[in-house]
Amino acid sequence: xxxxxxxxxLTAALVQCPSVTPAEGGAxxxxxxxxxxxxxxxxxxxxxxxxxxxxxWGRKGANQTFGFNGHTDVVPLGxxxxxxxxxxxxxxxxxxMYGRGSTDMKSGVAAFAAAAVDFVQNTPPxxxxxxxxxxxxxxxxxxGTVALLDWMNTNxxxxxxxxVGEPTCPDVMGExxxxxxxxxxxxxxxxxxxxxxxxxxxxAKNPLHAGAKLLDRLASHQLDAGTDHFDPSSLxxxxxxxxxxxxxxxxxxxxxxxxxxxxDQHTGASISDWLRDEAGKIASExxxxxxxKIKISGESFITPPGxxxxxxxxxxxxETGVTPVMSTSGGTSDARFVKDHCPVVxxxxxxxxxxxxxxxxxxxxxxxxxxxYHRILTDYFA
Numbered sequence: 610x611x612x613x614x615x616x617x618x619l620t621a622a623l624v625q626c627p628s629v630t631p632a633e634g635g636a637x638x639x640x641x642x643x644x645x646x647x648x649x650x651x652x653x654x655x656x657x658x659x660x661x662x663x664x665x666w667g668r669k670g671a672n673q674t675f676g677f678n679g680h681t682d683v684v685p686l687g688x689x690x691x692x693x694x695x696x697x698x699x700x701x702x703x704x705x706m707y708g709r710g711s712t713d714m715k716s717g718v719a720a721f722a723a724a725a726v727d728f729v730q731n732t733p734p735x736x737x738x739x740x741x742x743x744x745x746x747x748x749x750x751x752x753g754t755v756a757l758l759d760w761m762n763t764n765x766x767x768x769x770x771x772x773v774g775e776p777t778c779p780d781v782m783g784e785x786x787x788x789x790x791x792x793x794x795x796x797x798x799x800x801x802x803x804x805x806x807x808x809x810x811x812x813a814k815n816p817l818h819a820g821a822k823l824l825d826r827l828a829s830h831q832l833d834a835g836t837d838h839f840d841p842s843s844l845x846x847x848x849x850x851x852x853x854x855x856x857x858x859x860x861x862x863x864x865x866x867x868x869x870x871x872x873d874q875h876t877g878a879s880i881s882d883w884l885r886d887e888a889g890k891i892a893s894e895x896x897x898x899x900x901x902k903i904k905i906s907g908e909s910f911i912t913p914p915g916x917x918x919x920x921x922x923x924x925x926x927x928e929t930g931v932t933p934v935m936s937t938s939g940g941t942s943d944a945r946f947v948k949d950h951c952p953v954v955x956x957x958x959x960x961x962x963x964x965x966x967x968x969x970x971x972x973x974x975x976x977x978x979x980x981x982y983h984r985i986l987t988d989y990f991a
Contacts, residue, residue: 614723615723616716616719616723616976616978617972619643619719619722619723620699620715620716620719620720621699623639623640623710623719624709625698625699626681627697628682628683628744629685629686630682630683630745631744633681633744636681636744637660637681637744640662640681640722647666647730648666648730649665649666654760655756656752657751659745661752661754663739663741663761664741665739665740666729667734667738668737670765671736672769673735673769673989674768675736675737675738675739675768675769675770675771675985675990676738676771676947677721677725677738677740677772677773677774678743678771678774678943679714679718679743679775680746680943681710681718681742682743683715684964688966691967692966692967694708694969695707695708696708704973706970706975707969709968711970712961712963712969713775713963713964713968714776714957716970716978717774717957719975720982721772721978722740724979724982727983728986734990736990738986739766739768741758741768743756743757743943746943754943754946761950767950768950770951771947771952771954772954772955772956773942773944773954773955774957774982775787775942775955776958777933777939777955777958778933778958779960781931782958782974782977783929783932783977785935785936786921786922786925786934786936786955788838788911788912788935788936788937789838789909789911789912790907790910790937790939790940790944790945791840791871791872791909791937791938791941792872792905792906792908792910793906793940793941794868794877794880794906795847795869795904796866796869796881796884796902796903798823798902799864800819800862800863800891800898801861801862801899802815802819804858804859804860805858807858814897815859817859819892820849820863820897820899823888824849824867826887827844827887828867835872839872839874839909840872842872842874845868846866847867848864848865849864850864851864873910881903881905888901910948914935915952918935918954920988921933921956921985922935924985924988928977929981942955958970958971958975958977959974
């Protein structure tokens, strides 16, 4: 009998799982049961206290293996008292389903899981379909998709191409897909001078003056003018602190941090070298010391427009009447890890309320997204 897995009901069931990162909350158990009953070979790939699920329908090592990637962990609720609907209730009101993770990205996971189940049972393909679902995307992401890819490499599992189901559309369903992402780097700096009386500044070395000069140089510098597929790189000062409550004391130390989103003209290493060079110049000019701690969250990457992006764009247009633009905007996603394994593109629904209080998803978009994913599978294996 034909199967028609309901993505709205599946989204609701996932939202009702309190999987605030890194808690599993029952979401992956639910998916493992659904996929296992549909004939997927399921393997839990847990690492470092993080729960992950690998599911494959079809033969291992198939020439054509279409992969989906997504996550079931969600960000914390924020001020729970500010929610007007239960954050794990999955209640529907005015055409929207409310709940943490309803947009980012349990609806996406539900849509591709439902599409995959229906597709392989109703039209068994000559190839394989893989779902790689993590519980560690919203946190440090060291034991999530990375663990899944490590396990796949060790066990000779592979995806030919991959679609990440993150929300990609700013306002209208179907308007954008992501063919790349900017790199992300955070630098924490500690500027140390000599404490003194504010009435005798010549007897001190003011770390605030030196630090402010350094931050101004960094923020005023134009890293680039953008590239064919990327906007100009950006730097934002995100915190400055001295912990000094006194107005007549020049403190000995200040701390600050900057976050940089960079395009494919740069690497994390080249940005790090520039930061260290600027910090060294300020130290030489002012006599303070500047210590840097740098974390590269991900490198910039792009999947060149071609068969995969065409496949997704054609399916989106067929189901929505909208032609998606190829974007590289936004923050980082697990596509930054998948790109080292196979070509990867991201497409999902409208993400306007993700991470907000009263996060919600348009119910009709969940069905649309399943239809798009099902068409992608049909066209890929055709």
